[in-house]
Amino acid sequence: MTKSVATVDARPFFEKAVRYGLAQGLLSQDNMSRMAAEAPKGIVQIADHFGTAYLRTDLESAATRMANLISLYLEDSANGDLRAAAISLRDNTLLSHSRGGSEMLKRLHAMPGETSLHSRKVDPLAQKLFVNERSFAFPISVASYREQVRQCQANQMRIDFARWLARQMNVKQDEYEDFSAEEVIRSAMLVLFIGGKALEMPSKSQFVELVGMLRKKTFKPRPAALDSFLRDAPEAFDELTRQAMQGFIDDVLPRLKSTEKSADEILHAEAQGAFFIREVAEEDVVAYDKIVAREWVRITKGNADDPAVLATIFLNVATGHPAKASALLKEAKAIIQSYRAQGFDSNAVLKFVDDFAPFEQREDLKAMWLQDLLPDAEVHLADNDPQMPDAFMERALRYFKQNCVGAWKGSSR
Structure with missing residues (x-):
């Protein structure tokens, strides 16, 4: 039985291009002498950029960096063609x-590695560290480089698409720069659906109302x-919108229509900000609280920010009495x-808080009971105390x- 063994050529592409050029007569000894004269200058420049040209280790790493950078550029620009790469070395x-x-x-x-919508500015120090790492400690292959570029370009398209939806x-x-493209897209698809x-x-209250409409x-x-x-949408955004809508119908809509989670819980817990929510005036906050926690508003008589009201309710519940915001002497x-x-x-x-309080307030309310009031x-x-x-x-x-909140006056006896 005959077995064939594949040989992997792990040499830098730069070296492979030079050897190919010499073998094919594309590179002469004059070309090699010119490269030999250019290399030290480049190595010193690279060593100075990432360290110092006066340390042997920095010079040695600079030589490796230079070979990696040349290989990356050559293989990408020549698309892996050794002949084209050798000619490029001859002419440049x-x-x-x-x-x-x-x-x-x-x-x-400089390209977006994720889809957050904040404004991006190049950090020179971070850029230098990136080039430092990718040219020496963890050199990047052309295949990996191209895949990362593809992913970043897809991220940029999602960002551009989300910004377009927001403008429309x-x-x-x-208003949206602290959110991700996905969050803006989901909210837009909910509205369009x-x-x-x-x-x-x-807004928060409108989100709850929209989910309520879906569930009817x-x-x-x-x-x-x-x-x-x-x-009148650009063709690319027309296609992306229709794709996003299908994704919304397949993946997001079932979760929104399920009654296992309230709209409040979806907004603040399960999704962890998976929807863009427009900030509005204080009256919408009040409207939101009334929508998602009607019983909480009734029990607290609209005074849920008053520690005395909360203490009265919690002590009632903790002793098996009806939850009331004030107490008579008896x-x-x-x-x-x-x-x-x-x-x-x-x-x-704790169960009372989970059953009635707005989700985003529950942890603070539990901490108030467990750490302070209790x-x-x-x-x-x-x-x-006998004393x-x-x-x-x-x-x-x-x-x-x-x-x-003690609703009595005078003596307590």
Whole structure:
């Protein structure tokens, strides 16, 4: 049985091009002498750029860098053709080839490696570090370079597409620059899929309303809205919009229509900002809270920012009483009696927060209960200090009145 073994030529492309040129008579001894004279100058320049020309190690690494940069540029420009590469070495200087490789790396570094929409400026130090790494420690192959360029160009197209969508929906650059292209695209597709009269990016309350519309059995999408939107669109963006809409229908729509997650949870938890949300005036924030947490607003009587209201509600819930934002004297005494008889049910408070509070506030509310109110109330509502007996709850009621909403006046006895 005959076996064939493939031989991998791991030599730098620069070396392969020189050997090919000599063998084929494309490079003469004069050409080689010229390159031999040019090389030290280039090596010193590279050594000075990345270190110093006075250290042997820097000079040695500079020689390697120069060969890698020349190889990268030659193989890319000649498209792997050794004859074309040898002719390029014959007709152009080594320095022009190494600079060509360096410029290729600089261009790659300047391209977007992801799809965030912030303004990009080249950081000279970061660029130098990138060229430093990719020309010596981790030299990049032409195949890898081209693939990374392809990915970056795709990123740039997504960025340009998202910015175009934002402009069509009257969103300014400073409003979306902290978001990614995908977030803007998803929100635009949501708006276009529903097809309302006003095609604008949603605010928080509008996002919740749009998801609510999707979940109605009577909802029907309006494909004509997409066609109308794309009437004057550039051809490339027309195609990208239709692709994005199909991706939205296949991947995003089922999640939005599922009732397993509320719109509030999708917006702030599961998606982790996967939708662009337009910032609007304070009244929209109020509207949003009313939409996503109607029961929370009712229980807190619209005073969810008042620590005393929250403390009253939490102490009620922790002792098995109805969640109320204020307490009469007899209700405050009942809370204290329940605590002294059976302690606090901390899990009941945590579940109450999960069931009713707006998602983005839950962790802070839980921390308030567990770290502040719970340990403090356990001390001041207890009657286990023989030095400070509190049989008539006077001390506990004073604490309650100071930290909660106690709806009584005068004596607490």
